[in-house]
Amino acid sequence: MTPTATPTVGNSDMTAAPTTARHSDAAAGSGLPRHLLDTRTLSADAAELILDTAAQIEQAGAGRQIRKLPTLRGRTVVNLFFEDSTRTRSSFELAGKLLSADVINISGKGSSVSKGESLRDTVATVDAMGVDAIVLRHKASGAAARVAGWVDATVINAGDGTHEHPTQALLDAYVMRRRLGTLAGRTVTIVGDVLHSRVARSNIWLLNTLGADVRLVCPPTLVPAGVENWPVQLGHDLDQALDGADVAMMLRVQAERMTSGYFPSAAEYSRLYGLNERRRRLLRPDGIVMHPGPMNRGMEIAPATADAANSVILDQVAAGVNIRMAVLYLMAGSGPATADAQPSDAAPAAATETETA
Amino acid sequence: MTDHPGTNRRATTGTSTAAAVLIRGAAPYGEDVTDVLLTDGVITHIGAGAAAAAAERGADVTEIDGDGAVLLPGLVDLHAHLREPGREDAETVASGSAAAALGGYTAVFAMPNTRPVADSVAVVEQVSRLGQAVGLVDVQPIGAVTVGRKGERLAELAAMADSAAAVRVFSDDGDCVADPLLMRRALEYVRLFDGVIAQHAQEPRLTVGAQMHEGAVAADLGLTGWPAAAEESIIARDCLLAEQTGSRLHVCHLSTAGAARVVREAKQRGVRVTAEVTPHHLLLADERARGYDPVFKVNPPLRTDSDIAALRGALADGTIDIVATDHAPHALHDKQCEWEAAAPGMLGLQTALSVVIATMVQPGLLDWRGVAAAMSERPARIGALAGHGRPIAVGEPGNVTLVDPAASWTVDGSRLASLATNTPFNGMTLPGTVRATVLRGRPTALDGELVAPQPDSSRDRATDSLSKVTA
Numbered sequence: 128m129t130p131t132a133t134p135t136v137g138n139s140d141m142t143a144a145p146t147t148a149r150h151s152d153a154a155a156g157s158g159l160p161r162h163l164l165d166t167r168t169l170s171a172d173a174a175e176l177i178l179d180t181a182a183q184i185e186q187a188g189a190g191r192q193i194r195k196l197p198t199l200r201g202r203t204v205v206n207l208f209f210e211d212s213t214r215t216r217s218s219f220e221l222a223g224k225l226l227s228a229d230v231i232n233i234s235g236k237g238s239s240v241s242k243g244e245s246l247r248d249t250v251a252t253v254d255a256m257g258v259d260a261i262v263l264r265h266k267a268s269g270a271a272a273r274v275a276g277w278v279d280a281t282v283i284n285a286g287d288g289t290h291e292h293p294t295q296a297l298l299d300a301y302v303m304r305r306r307l308g309t310l311a312g313r314t315v316t317i318v319g320d321v322l323h324s325r326v327a328r329s330n331i332w333l334l335n336t337l338g339a340d341v342r343l344v345c346p347p348t349l350v351p352a353g354v355e356n357w358p359v360q361l362g363h364d365l366d367q368a369l370d371g372a373d374v375a376m377m378l379r380v381q382a383e384r385m386t387s388g389y390f391p392s393a394a395e396y397s398r399l400y401g402l403n404e405r406r407r408r409l410l411r412p413d414g415i416v417m418h419p420g421p422m423n424r425g426m427e428i429a430p431a432t433a434d435a436a437n438s439v440i441l442d443q444v445a446a447g448v449n450i451r452m453a454v455l456y457l458m459a460g461s462g463p464a465t466a467d468a469q470p471s472d473a474a475p476a477a478a479t480e481t482e483t484a
Numbered sequence: 485m486t487d488h489p490g491t492n493r494r495a496t497t498g499t500s501t502a503a504a505v506l507i508r509g510a511a512p513y514g515e516d517v518t519d520v521l522l523t524d525g526v527i528t529h530i531g532a533g534a535a536a537a538a539a540e541r542g543a544d545v546t547e548i549d550g551d552g553a554v555l556l557p558g559l560v561d562l563h564a565h566l567r568e569p570g571r572e573d574a575e576t577v578a579s580g581s582a583a584a585a586l587g588g589y590t591a592v593f594a595m596p597n598t599r600p601v602a603d604s605v606a607v608v609e610q611v612s613r614l615g616q617a618v619g620l621v622d623v624q625p626i627g628a629v630t631v632g633r634k635g636e637r638l639a640e641l642a643a644m645a646d647s648a649a650a651v652r653v654f655s656d657d658g659d660c661v662a663d664p665l666l667m668r669r670a671l672e673y674v675r676l677f678d679g680v681i682a683q684h685a686q687e688p689r690l691t692v693g694a695q696m697h698e699g700a701v702a703a704d705l706g707l708t709g710w711p712a713a714a715e716e717s718i719i720a721r722d723c724l725l726a727e728q729t730g731s732r733l734h735v736c737h738l739s740t741a742g743a744a745r746v747v748r749e750a751k752q753r754g755v756r757v758t759a760e761v762t763p764h765h766l767l768l769a770d771e772r773a774r775g776y777d778p779v780f781k782v783n784p785p786l787r788t789d790s791d792i793a794a795l796r797g798a799l800a801d802g803t804i805d806i807v808a809t810d811h812a813p814h815a816l817h818d819k820q821c822e823w824e825a826a827a828p829g830m831l832g833l834q835t836a837l838s839v840v841i842a843t844m845v846q847p848g849l850l851d852w853r854g855v856a857a858a859m860s861e862r863p864a865r866i867g868a869l870a871g872h873g874r875p876i877a878v879g880e881p882g883n884v885t886l887v888d889p890a891a892s893w894t895v896d897g898s899r900l901a902s903l904a905t906n907t908p909f910n911g912m913t914l915p916g917t918v919r920a921t922v923l924r925g926r927p928t929a930l931d932g933e934l935v936a937p938q939p940d941s942s943r944d945r946a947t948d949s950l951s952k953v954t955a
Binding site: 167289356357 | 695698699700702703705817820821822823824
């Protein structure tokens with residue numbers, strides 16, 4: 128660790144606060160979109176850049192007592208969450224704070240949202256305050272895309288209805304890459320409520336972009352009509368779908384699906400689509416178990432399996448912070464800073480030369 | 485390319501008193517070119533004698549150049565939402581009438597999902613009076629089938645039929661008459677006055693939370709699907725009920741290939757069923773929903789390319805009887821929101837004829853006789869509306885539309901006559917402009933400009949509301 132060394136992320140020093148340079152220069156030529164709305168249209172280059180940047184951030188922070196970087200000093204990030212969320216919101220909040228951004232949390236409850244203000248007016252109000260990035264969680268599919276059309280700030284989709292949750296897929300890919308080396312040629316089996324899962328959609332597109340083979344397995348009632356064109360193998364037999372796979376990615380099954388008649392009972396669902404120790408052993412020897420959380424232990428995943436050695440569920444949480452730091456670093460720094468931020472204020476440069484995994 | 489119809493909303497009053505209109509050198513039904521003279525609200529001369537007869541009348545004759553234009557019977561829309569009473573921020577009878585006249589219509593059926601619902605004599609007569617007062621098109625109210633459109637018990641259908649509004653078409657449009665027993669009773673009951681039930685075919689349980697056509701695009705977008713079977717199953721059920729009761733059924737905004745198949749089979753069995761298709765279902769597919777712009781949200785939803793092809797074929801072969809707009813204005817804030825929160829519906833009155841030319845006439849699927857049948861004659865007959873949808877012949881009512889099929893125009897939602905701007909065709913260049921719309925011998929629109937009706941002291945309300953439109 129040499130204080131003078133700088134990491135080489137897109138020719139920009141990530142430990143230095145942005146001054147006059149547009150921070151998005153860091154991403155120049157990478158094909159990064161203006162907003163992160165989905166993984167379906169995210170290029171392989173852009174995805175690799177985010178994953179590589181997260182790896183560099185992780186390594187930069189690894190040897191330090193204080194993880195905080197001054198990179199986004201003077202930038203403002205608003206977490207605008209219209210749905211309850213603990214892990215995603217706190218993960219984004221921590222990511223922003225570790226980059227020295229000013230982070231404001233606005234939740235749907237207790238704000239003007241609950242007084243009947245329209246989404247457009249709410250985000251226009253936030254935008255008018257001069258923020259750099261809006262991290263949006265909303266129950267309506269497409270909400271992030273709509274908001275992106277209404278504001279100047281960069282919009283990061285933190286989950287829109289049953290559409291996408293791109294940073295979840297990125298953090299999942301990050302963990303998989305860590306554990307499996309590369310995603311190309313690997314087989315990922317996604318299990319459960321695909322119909323209502325934004326996690327599944329974001330993972331399907333990103334995994335396909337990164338060269339993995341995706342198997343979907345679920346009851347026929349929980350897969351959307353019209354997925355013939357999706358780049359997946361669709362099946363209904365979990366044992367078959369797990370056989371020889373590298374990853375079992377379990378999706379959360381919400382209790383209300385049962386009362387809506389998507390399947391007869393929790394017990395029957397668990398028998399057919401629950402991951403247990405026997406099924407886990409169908410994976411390849413180095414295969415891993417993933418779950419975006421929160422888990423229904425005993426329903427879609429057996430407690431012993433959730434806690435097994437090859438379960439990477441807590442790694443996913445840890446990776447979430449690094450991925451969201453990378454996304455904010457690459458995307459939230461465009462435009463002039465809203466507060467004075469001198470490079471001389473920067474904490475001692477801590478990063479060292481890093482290799483990209 | 486001509487000026488945008490409706491560009492100049494300033495009323496031109498100079499010609500509105502004309503007792504006679506001479507259309508020179510137009511082609512009725514796109515056939516032989518001739519002159520047509522309309523006098524005192526009636527077609528009085530066709531052919532060589534028309535110009536001479538006009539000359540005898542002297543100065544009070546309005547001459548319209550029909551060169552290169554096709555003369556059709558005045559268009560009749562069996563399905564429009566004029567929003568008055570209740571949502572005058574989205575549309576009024578006056579602004580909707582203006583859009584209709586500029587779009588070539590001489591009569592418009594107004595759907596009853598107003599506030600209050602048009603389920604009583606009071607409301608249907610109010611809508612009817614508003615239409616008469618505006619005077620740009622004949623506004624014929626449709627009555628609700630059930631009280632408050634709640635699908636629970638029949639509204640007083642006979643009272644509405646016997647009222648001054650003379651209602652013959654009943655619909656809970658926007659919602660389906662889903663209860664099969666209630667639908668059967670409604671079909672039976674309207675035989676009292678040879679009425680018709682216009683069904684919004686949507687099985688409610690199969691469409692809980694539905695946002696767009698169930699298929700590949702909905703799967704990608706994570707929007708709840710509206711399956712074709714939810715439409716087709718209701719149409720099949722209603723055809724069986726109509727067959728059993730011998731009553732008249734009309735299927736609103738048929739939108740799937742399977743629905744056309746169901747209607748075709750029912751017609752072959754002799755069921756008294758008619759069906760309509762909207763212009764947007766003839767042109768736009770569900771792919772438009774990518775981007776989540778709710779201007780493309782409509783109910784029933786935009787379907788697939790193969791549905792579009794099937795609908796065009798079904799309109800061409802007569803399985804689908806008519807084109808109806810389902811003109812559905814919505815205030816800006818009801819569209820400037822997330823997709824799921826947006827109101828479904830699209831403007832249609834000023835673009836319908838152009839879309840039909842683009843999708844049916846230009847590809848050779850429908851000739852001008854066919855257009856006249858689908859957009860004027862049959863809708864008037866289904867709705868039992870006297871004086872409309874009549875042949876272009878001497879002695880017939882002077883309701884005609886002159887269309888220039890060679891001209892084209894670019895749609896701009898902000899320049900349409902509707903108070904709302906939610907056209908899905910915004911920015912598209914479409915063929916066909918309306919050169920003139922003539923209602924009972926009096927021009928209501930000429931070259932994209934409204935022609936204000938005669939001021940009348942008994943019609944202060946209409947003059948007021950029209951001035952808002954034409955200001």
